[in-house]
Amino acid sequence: MRIDLDAVRVVRDSWSVSATGTFTEGIHLISGDVGSGKTTLARVIAGLSPPTSGAIRREDITHPMISFQFPEHHVTGSTVSEECSSWGLDPTVILKQASLQEKAGLSPLRLSRGELKRLHLACVLSQEYDLLVLDEPFSSLDCKEKARACTTISGRARGITIIFTHEQSQFPRVDMLWEIVDGSLHCRGNLPDALRTWEHAPEIVRALIRRGKEPANLTRQDIREAACRT
Ligand SMILES: Nc1ncnc2c1ncn2[C@@H]1O[C@H](COP(=O)(O)OP(=O)(O)OP(=O)(O)O)[C@@H](O)[C@H]1O
Numbered sequence: 696m697r698i699d700l701d702a703v704r705v706v707r708d709s710w711s712v713s714a715t716g717t718f719t720e721g722i723h724l725i726s727g728d729v730g731s732g733k734t735t736l737a738r739v740i741a742g743l744s745p746p747t748s749g750a751i752r753r754e755d756i757t758h759p760m761i762s763f764q765f766p767e768h769h770v771t772g773s774t775v776s777e778e779c780s781s782w783g784l785d786p787t788v789i790l791k792q793a794s795l796q797e798k799a800g801l802s803p804l805r806l807s808r809g810e811l812k813r814l815h816l817a818c819v820l821s822q823e824y825d826l827l828v829l830d831e832p833f834s835s836l837d838c839k840e841k842a843r844a845c846t847t848i849s850g851r852a853r854g855i856t857i858i859f860t861h862e863q864s865q866f867p868r869v870d871m872l873w874e875i876v877d878g879s880l881h882c883r884g885n886l887p888d889a890l891r892t893w894e895h896a897p898e899i900v901r902a903l904i905r906r907g908k909e910p911a912n913l914t915r916q917d918i919r920e921a922a923c924r925t
Contacts, residue, residue, distance in 0.1 A: 696719065696720050696754060696755045696756060696825055696826075696854065696855055697717055697718060697719045697720075697752075697753075697754045697755070697855070698717070698718040698740060698751065698752070698753050698754070698756065698826065698855065699716075699717050699750075699751070699752040699754075700714045700715055700716050700717075700718075700740070700749065700750075700751055700880075701715060701749055701750040701751070701752070702715055702748070702749040702750070703715065703736075703739060703746045703748075703749035703750070703751060704746060704747050704748045704749050705732065705735050705736070705739060705744075705746050705747050706747040706748075710732075710878075711747075711878055712731070712732030712735055712736060712875065712878055712879070712880070713749075713878060713879045713880065714736055714739075714749075714879070714880035715749075715880070716873070716880060716882050718740075718855050718857060718871075719855065720853065720854060720855055721855065721856070721870030721871060722848065722849070722851065722856045722858070722867060722868060722869050722870045722871075723855070723856065723857045723858065723869070723870065723871045723872075723873060724858050724860070724866065724867075724869040724871070724872050724873065724913070725857060725858065725859045725860070725873040725874065725875065725880070726860060726861060726862075726872075726873075726874045726875070726893070726895035727859070727861065727874055727875030727876075727895070728861060728875075728895075729861060731875040731876075731878075732875055732878070733830065733831070733859035733860070733861070733875065734764060734830050734831075734859070736859065736875070736880065737761060737828050737830040737857070737859045738761070739751065740826075740828055740857060741759055741760075741761035741826070741828045742759065743761060753826075755825065756825045756826045756855075757825055758823070758824050758825045758826075759824060759825060759826040759827075759828070760819060760822070760824040760826070760827050760828070761827075761828040761829075761830065762815065762816070762819045762827070762828065762829045762830060762832060763830055764830045764831040764834055766808070766811040766812045766814070766815035766835075767803075767804060767808075767811060769815055770803045770804060770811075772803060773802060774799065774800050774801060774802060774803070775790065775795055775798050775799050775800070775801050775802075775803050775806065775814060776790070776799040776800065778803045778814065778818070779814075779818060782818040782819075782822070784818055784821060784822075786799060788821075789814070789817045789818060789821065792817045792821070793810075793813045793814045793816075793817040794813070795810060795813070795814055798810070808835045809835045809836060809837065809840070811835075812834070812835040812836055812840075813836065813840055816832060816836075816844055816847075820844070820847045820848065823853065823854065824854050825854050825855065826854060826855045826857070827851070827854060827855070827856045827857070828857045828859070829848070829856065829857070829858045829859065829860075830859045831859065831860050831861070831862075832844055832848070832858060832860065833845075833860060833862045833865065838864070838865070841862075841864070841865040842865060842915065844867075845865050845866060845867040845914065845915075846867070848867035848868075849867040849868040849914060861895070863895075863897040863898075864897065865915065866913035866914065867913070867914065868912050868913070868914050868917075869886055869912060869913050870885065870886070871884065871885060871886075871889070872884065872885075872886060872889035872890070872893055874893065874894055874895050876894055886911070886912050886913065887909050887910060887911055887912065890904060890909060890910065890913075891904060891909075899918060899922075900913070900918070903918070903921045903922060908921045908922065908924050909921065
């Protein structure tokens, strides 16, 4: 399984984003500022939008999925329960997982944005995909739910998972770090080495590196272990 981006470029008026690189199996984190082109690239990689120029090659990707930043863009069921079924899932299991048992009969659009995101993530993360593109999976979630989503994503054993985010507080285990800087996608490499050149590194990561306590990875446990290292 792999995806090759060969001089991919999306141009809109005076704005553009360019990307060259290869994504293989594992968890890829792509950070970038607001408006840097995360959603644009996410859609191109998932095959939803064509680039203005360049080529994308997908090898052994037969079962792709994109999770949009705004969970309402996924809604097809008229009730929360039907929404789970529309993903081919057992509503009882998903509603328990998302702590939404009491809301089974409501329209999904009557859930709060955070509740709907929780429901959406419970549906999308309970399935296997060759390629899973997650656009801002942590937006609208509170700390507890972000932690839960990170644990689930960290446990993904197969396939290519690509997370686009400007999140600064919580992360899953990451295999390969990328970032969009000045209109281009840059590969910073594998962790932990990539942390040293990561321009979007959260302050806690920068502070740990300055003190010579580089975390092994980005999970809360990795950060805690590095901080407590003597
Ligand atoms: N459909 C569109 N038509 C024209 N311009 C667009 C369209 N969608 C996005 N843009 C522009 O493209 C640029 C990149 O947008 P994009 O949504 O990819 O950024 P982003 O990094 O995902 O932002 P955010 O962090 O806010 O989600 C922005 O300047 C935006 O205004």
